[in-house]
Amino acid sequence: MERWWQAAADLVLGASCPLCGSPGGRVCRRCAASLPPEPAQVSLEGLDVVGAGIHVGSRRDALLAWKLGGTHTLDALMAHHLAAAVITLLGAERSVTLVPVPSTRRSRRERGRDLVADLAAAAARSLGTIGVDATAVGCLRLVRETGDQHALGRVERSRNLAGSMWSIAVPEGPVVIVDDVVTTGSTAREAARALVAAGAVEILGAAAVVVASAGSPPVAGHPPDGLRSR
Ligand SMILES: [Zn+2]
Structure with missing residues (x-):
């Protein structure tokens, strides 16, 4: 409903940059230039x-507009940023399989699409334009809906997620797990466990x-680990 309303508003009022409101159908040059990828690497429990x-x-505002506001005009910027993060992990590799973390049914219904799967596919296309052989493979499934992560600490979150995913295929070659936001890394670690279990x-x-650093504000309306909200 919200996206229909937004599309109708764009038709009537004219489309604008979702970040600053200046006229145009997409993120304006000034906003894009003010948000360059600045890859930050951390090791989260291995x-x-x-x-x-x-x-x-x-950066947080842009993510919120994209994730909660349903702003499709931010898709390209988000994919560009994810591609930059993937490149940082690739090293000398020139091929990669991107595996999105699985979304809940509820989230797909609320957003009208699988946000992270679409993001992975767009990032793969983006990587292709610079000569990286990248494929997005949505092989992870949720075994069960996980409990609300919101009030849980790091250990409880991992326990809540343990065994919650399985993979319907074995991705070949180098694999990068992709998500929109990583906080404690519990979701990504469960994805890695399921992929390793599959081979x-x-x-x-x-x-x-x-990535959320120690001082980052929580994603509004979202539990720290995301699974319920994606
Ligand atoms: Zn702008």
């Missing part, structure tokens, strides 16, 4: 994680549009 930036300031041997790490 898993290398790269975000194209830290979850603060205008994946070369998991380079996880890439996201943003």
